[in-house]
Amino acid sequence: xxxxxxxxxxxxxxxxxxxxxxxxxxxxxxxxxxxxxxxxxxxxxxxxxxxxxxxxxxxxxxxxxxxxxxxxxxxxxxxxxxxxxxxxxxxxxxxxxxxxxxxxxxxxxxxxxxxxxxxxxxxxxxxxxxxxxxxxxxxxxxxxxxxxxxxxxxxxxxxxxxxxxxxxxxxxxxxxxxxxxxxxxxxxxxxxxxxxxxxxxxxxxxxxxxxxxxxxxxxxxxxxxxxxxxxxxxxxxxxxxxxxxxxxxxxxxxxxxxxxxxxxxxxxxxxxxxxxxxxxxxxxxxxxxxxxxxxxxxxxxxxxxxxxxxxxxxxxxxxxxxxxxxxxxxxxxxxxxxxxxxxxxxxxxxxxxxxxxxxxxxxxxxxxxxxxxxxxxxxxxxxxxxxxxxxxxxxxxxxxxxxxxxxxxxxxxxxxx
Amino acid sequence: xxxxxxxxxxxxxxxxxxxxxxxxxxxxxxxxxxxxxxxxxxxxxxxxxxxxxxxxxxxxxxxxxxxxxxxxxxxxxxxxxxxxxxxxxxxxxxxxxxxxxxxxxxxxxxxxxxxxxxxxxxxxxxxxxxxxxxxxxxxxxxxxxxxxxxxxxxxxxxxxxxxxxxxxxxxxxxxxxxxxxxxxxxxxxxxxxxxxxxxxxxxxxxxxxxxxxxxxxxxxxxxxxxxxxxxxxxxxxxxxxxxxxxxxxxxxxxxxxxxxxxxxxxxxxxxxxxxxxxxxxxxxxxxxxxxxxxxxxxxxxxxxxxxxxxxxxxxxxxxxxxxxxxxxxxxxxxxxxxxxxxxxxxxxxxxxxxxxxxxxxxxxxxxxxxxxxxxxxxxxxxxxxxxxxxxxxxxxxxxxxxxxxxxxxxxxxxxxx
Numbered sequence: 001x002x003x004x005x006x007x008x009x010x011x012x013x014x015x016x017x018x019x020x021x022x023x024x025x026x027x028x029x030x031x032x033x034x035x036x037x038x039x040x041x042x043x044x045x046x047x048x049x050x051x052x053x054x055x056x057x058x059x060x061x062x063x064x065x066x067x068x069x070x071x072x073x074x075x076x077x078x079x080x081x082x083x084x085x086x087x088x089x090x091x092x093x094x095x096x097x098x099x100x101x102x103x104x105x106x107x108x109x110x111x112x113x114x115x116x117x118x119x120x121x122x123x124x125x126x127x128x129x130x131x132x133x134x135x136x137x138x139x140x141x142x143x144x145x146x147x148x149x150x151x152x153x154x155x156x157x158x159x160x161x162x163x164x165x166x167x168x169x170x171x172x173x174x175x176x177x178x179x180x181x182x183x184x185x186x187x188x189x190x191x192x193x194x195x196x197x198x199x200x201x202x203x204x205x206x207x208x209x210x211x212x213x214x215x216x217x218x219x220x221x222x223x224x225x226x227x228x229x230x231x232x233x234x235x236x237x238x239x240x241x242x243x244x245x246x247x248x249x250x251x252x253x254x255x256x257x258x259x260x261x262x263x264x265x266x267x268x269x270x271x272x273x274x275x276x277x278x279x280x281x282x283x284x285x286x287x288x289x290x291x292x293x294x295x296x297x298x299x300x301x302x303x304x305x306x307x308x309x310x311x312x313x314x315x316x317x318x319x320x321x322x323x324x325x326x327x328x329x330x331x332x333x334x335x336x337x338x339x340x341x342x343x344x345x346x347x348x349x350x351x352x353x354x355x356x357x358x359x360x361x362x363x364x365x366x367x368x369x370x371x372x373x374x375x376x377x378x379x380x381x382x383x384x385x386x387x388x389x390x391x392x393x394x395x396x397x398x399x400x401x402x403x404x405x406x407x408x409x410x411x412x413x414x415x416x417x
Numbered sequence: 418x419x420x421x422x423x424x425x426x427x428x429x430x431x432x433x434x435x436x437x438x439x440x441x442x443x444x445x446x447x448x449x450x451x452x453x454x455x456x457x458x459x460x461x462x463x464x465x466x467x468x469x470x471x472x473x474x475x476x477x478x479x480x481x482x483x484x485x486x487x488x489x490x491x492x493x494x495x496x497x498x499x500x501x502x503x504x505x506x507x508x509x510x511x512x513x514x515x516x517x518x519x520x521x522x523x524x525x526x527x528x529x530x531x532x533x534x535x536x537x538x539x540x541x542x543x544x545x546x547x548x549x550x551x552x553x554x555x556x557x558x559x560x561x562x563x564x565x566x567x568x569x570x571x572x573x574x575x576x577x578x579x580x581x582x583x584x585x586x587x588x589x590x591x592x593x594x595x596x597x598x599x600x601x602x603x604x605x606x607x608x609x610x611x612x613x614x615x616x617x618x619x620x621x622x623x624x625x626x627x628x629x630x631x632x633x634x635x636x637x638x639x640x641x642x643x644x645x646x647x648x649x650x651x652x653x654x655x656x657x658x659x660x661x662x663x664x665x666x667x668x669x670x671x672x673x674x675x676x677x678x679x680x681x682x683x684x685x686x687x688x689x690x691x692x693x694x695x696x697x698x699x700x701x702x703x704x705x706x707x708x709x710x711x712x713x714x715x716x717x718x719x720x721x722x723x724x725x726x727x728x729x730x731x732x733x734x735x736x737x738x739x740x741x742x743x744x745x746x747x748x749x750x751x752x753x754x755x756x757x758x759x760x761x762x763x764x765x766x767x768x769x770x771x772x773x774x775x776x777x778x779x780x781x782x783x784x785x786x787x788x789x790x791x792x793x794x795x796x797x798x799x800x801x802x803x804x805x806x807x808x809x810x811x812x813x814x815x816x817x818x819x820x821x822x823x824x825x826x827x828x829x830x831x832x833x834x
Binding site for chain 2: 016019050053054056057058060061062064065066067068069071072073075076078079080082083084086087093094096098099143144145
């Protein structure tokens with residue numbers, strides 16, 4: 001017997017038929033003898049409708065009122081799932097964030113969970129009751145409802161799992177796991193059985209889009225074992241209830257990954273734009289002078305490459321921004337040119353960042369060289385390179401995206417089962 | 418300066434444009450210096466949608482979960498109205514029932530309000546804040562949300578007005594007041610300036626349908642002055658903000674009605690069916706034997722007429738039920754015939770009950786005679802009569818409904834301004 005938190009997103013609870021399928025997933029785990037808490041999102045489209053109404057009421061609105069409006073969507077789903085479970089003979093009840101309570105800070109609209117009192121829910125586990133929890137929300141110190149920001153249901157599920165000391169937090173979504181790369185580009189991509197938190201963080205922020213970055217961070221901090229699986233498969237298909245090895249991908253501490261791969265996956269991010277500032281004065285504070293105005297204007301800078309200057313007076317600085325922000329970034333930098341004292345600005349849209357990710361890199365050499373050689377063999381030009389402990393990111397021209405992903409996927413042997 | 422509770426129903430808050438008009442009604446009262454609490458329903462159609470989802474999830478559902486789902490509609494409207502008011506420069510905040518709290522009994526799905534702690538709201542009045550309260554809901558003793566049953570927003574508004582000791586509770590609705598009779602039947606019907614609670618109770622249950630019966634009962638018990646007015650008029654039209662004499666109808670204690678009319682209004686209820694049991698054994702318990710099975714089956718019996726029996730052994734019993742329930746009632750009675758020992762059952766659908774209502778009847782004689790004479794002059798046959806202290810109800814054939822209403826309206830001088 002284990003204690004499980006199951007999380008279902010908006011598309012999984014989009015109508016009553018889908019809520020019934022969700023209930024069958026829950027029933028399978030209950031029948032297997034597990035203690036189960038379920039965290040649900042609003043029916044897909046509902047949150048957007050509520051957000052749009054707030055905007056229509058006033059483009060500038062009180063975040064506390066926005067929260068009062070927007071948090072209602074999850075209450076509906078939680079109640080409907082509880083009703084559906086009861087109709088299947090399962091003892092279930094719904095919980096609003098304020099009832100548990102899930103305590104958050106006062107940051108309305110983008111609150112962070114501070115504490116969850118799981119005592120009452122755990123007590124009811126012993127009576128065989130399933131807890132159905134409205135995701136995405138908690139109680140703020142002012143006794144009002146606070147939402148966790150868009151997509152915050154993943155984060156609440158992880159927080160609930162931490163609060164209840166659950167053995168696993170299963171994130172049911174519209175994909176059936178995390179793949180070695182995007183299967184739309186490389187059909188030989190394989191679903192990974194296990195990924196380390198750190199690897200998942202690199203993949204999520206690079207566009208794997210399976211899980212919110214914040215939920216993975218939280219899971220890593222609280223050592224919550226996250227499991228990504230599909231809500232659209234038949235809940236009663238063979239193996240679905242296999243506790244030790246269900247179909248999907250486990251995101252866990254690296255200690256749990258016995259045979260760590262050197263490289264786990266290849267991620268990519270399209271529509272990047274590169275900006276190069278030539279012969280920037282090489283003095284303390286110059287990087288801050290460049291990036292502070294971009295940050296203030298909400299331009300998300302990604303890769304940053306600065307080389308050591310040859311003579312200690314001038315250097316070149318290259319970085320990437322989303323292609324849609326290029327015009328804005330150029331204008332900001334041009335305006336600040338006198339202060340920054342660079343000679344020339346060059347920019348280039350239509351680029352892609354390809355990343356090689358793997359926790360095993362830490363202890364292996366030659367990982368980067370393999371990538372460079374493989375790309376060179378295909379005639380793919382490398383514009384810039386950045387590396388971290390577990391990631392190598394390479395900036396290339398956009399038209400080579402698919403070729404580069406397939407080349408790297410094969411170069412690290414990820415095609416092989 | 419007065420303390421006002423304003424209540425807006427579902428059609429008044431059906432979309433953002435209408436919520437803006439509601440906000441203008443609120444602003445008018447705030448600008449006049451009043452302390453204002455607003456009680457809102459869900460956007461029209463939303464509650465039905467939520468109820469339907471509960472039914473689809475399971476026809477037999479836990480009332481506590483139903484409440485969790487259905488109460489969400491009012492939270493949305495309350496937040497949206499608060500945002501709209503703030504955008505107009507008004508200090509406003511929304512309140513869920515559990516935040517105030519509005520304490521109810523544990524009767525989920527049809528809860529009754531037990532206490533309202535208005536202290537915090539009153540404190541905020543002194544800071545100039547408007548309270549926007551989600552109607553139709555409160556907190557049950559089990560710390561879960563309880564709804565007051567369909568249409569319960571009127572009742573919560575009255576309870577809030579009692580809890581805040583408001584000077585008046587304005588019910589904004591899609592009609593502009595209470596009329597002496599149905600204006601669709603009698604164009605000369607006039608809007609009443611004042612109606613006594615008792616009169617309104619008789620009118621509401623007879624189909625005037627302006628206010629819920631329970632909200633009028635509650636207002637009567639707590640002496641809350643209720644004011645019925647239109648939410649669709651221009652909020653800034655002349656006279657709308659007139660505190661002493663705004664356009665609409667005041668429902669109040671009879672002491673406040675200086676020149677009481679003998680008869681205030683003519684109500685009617687169509688689609689009644691009459692059942693007459695002939696030569697029922699005249700012994701104690703016979704009425705209970707007849708009506709208990711009908712009540713158990715949910716058949717709503719209205720008029721009951723039993724005459725004194727001539728010889729003390731047998732009597733005739735006549736009563737009315739909604740025409741739609743006639744078949745069911747007949748079957749139930751036929752089945753119980755051996756026990757009830759009546760000789761013959763006669764029934765007749767397609768009837769109308771016309772009622773003459775007026776608190777002045779108590780102290781005036783000849784009121785009933787006027788009605789009988791007027792109807793006789795028009796050749797309208799009276800099938801049955803029942804009377805109470807302030808009401809005379811007459812059962813007639815349905816085809817005479819309009820003629821009877823107009824005849825009585827004129828007979829009591831209600832046509833005259």
